[in-house]
Amino acid sequence: MSVNFGSHRLVVGAHYGMRDWLSQRVTAVIMALFTVLVLAQLIFSKGPIGYELWAGIFSPQWMKSLTFVVIASMLYHVWVGMRNVFMDYVKPYAVRFVMHVFAIVWLTACAGGAIQALWRL
Amino acid sequence: MSESAASTAKKRPEFYNIDGASLISYRWPLASIASGMHRVSGAIMFFLMPFIIWMFDNSISSEISFNKFKAAFNVGMLGLPGFIWKLVALALIWASLHHFIAGLRHLWMDTHHEQVTKDFGRQTAVAVLVLTLSLTLVLGAKLFGLY
Numbered sequence: 001m002s003v004n005f006g007s008h009r010l011v012v013g014a015h016y017g018m019r020d021w022l023s024q025r026v027t028a029v030i031m032a033l034f035t036v037l038v039l040a041q042l043i044f045s046k047g048p049i050g051y052e053l054w055a056g057i058f059s060p061q062w063m064k065s066l067t068f069v070v071i072a073s074m075l076y077h078v079w080v081g082m083r084n085v086f087m088d089y090v091k092p093y094a095v096r097f098v099m100h101v102f103a104i105v106w107l108t109a110c111a112g113g114a115i116q117a118l119w120r121l
Numbered sequence: 122m123s124e125s126a127a128s129t130a131k132k133r134p135e136f137y138n139i140d141g142a143s144l145i146s147y148r149w150p151l152a153s154i155a156s157g158m159h160r161v162s163g164a165i166m167f168f169l170m171p172f173i174i175w176m177f178d179n180s181i182s183s184e185i186s187f188n189k190f191k192a193a194f195n196v197g198m199l200g201l202p203g204f205i206w207k208l209v210a211l212a213l214i215w216a217s218l219h220h221f222i223a224g225l226r227h228l229w230m231d232t233h234h235e236q237v238t239k240d241f242g243r244q245t246a247v248a249v250l251v252l253t254l255s256l257t258l259v260l261g262a263k264l265f266g267l268y
Binding site (some may be wrong): 013025028029032035050051054058078081082085089103107108110113114115116118120121 | 221225231
């Protein structure tokens with residue numbers, strides 16, 4: 001069964017548009033809450049902000065797990081965003097394809113580096 | 122639009138196949154600027170992500186690496202003086218502030234369709250730009266040791 005919205009548009013398929021739209025918002029909310037959590041720990045701390053305090057924020061296991069979720073959220077959020085940008089402004093398919101591949105490699109490498117840094121702590 | 126309506130209606134400009142080059146020919150009302158900056162700020166953070174991770178890694182790994190992280194901005198790194206790295210940090214501060222605040226605006230609009238009007242779009246865009254730029258100024262002044 002397909003449903004028509006408007007006069008011409010036929011909405012069928014895998015609903016990946018909705019999935020990307022929604023996951024970008026959900027990941028945004030996760031990252032925003034995490035940002036508030038980290039900033040609150042800095043703002044409500046006493047004394048100068050040095051290594052002990054900063055590393056201490058990320059050292060509990062629950063915070064590492066949460067940060068891991070945020071890194072994964074960022075990976076997908078940025079992929080959807082950069083893919084949108086490339087689809088809007090880069091018209092030649094070959095160039096766009098190369099940029100999509102670059103974005104995937106770049107983001108996967110970055111996520112790996114971030115997770116490694118996190119779990120070395 | 123039916124054919125009879127099309128023949129009587131004034132010819133309106135139509136935009137197909139938007140591409141990078143056509144961006145400069147657009148009118149840029151404030152809401153567009155806020156929206157465009159949302160993309161620009163996202164792209165900046167995308168391309169500077171290795172530097173962000175370098176900062177995260179060095180700032181949490183050890184006391185020694187934490188000092189290395191601080192020295193990059195105070196002394197310099199890779200042959201570049203500290204203030205260049207402070208400028209990079211300032212660009213990231215602006216990008217994350219704008220992306221965060223403009224993102225909240227988007228989330229609000231997504232969940233409050235009934236409030237979204239042309240005026241609302243313009244007013245909230247101004248709020249985003251003013252808030253972002255003033256916070257960037259305050260944090261930038263702190264970063265460069267003005268207070």
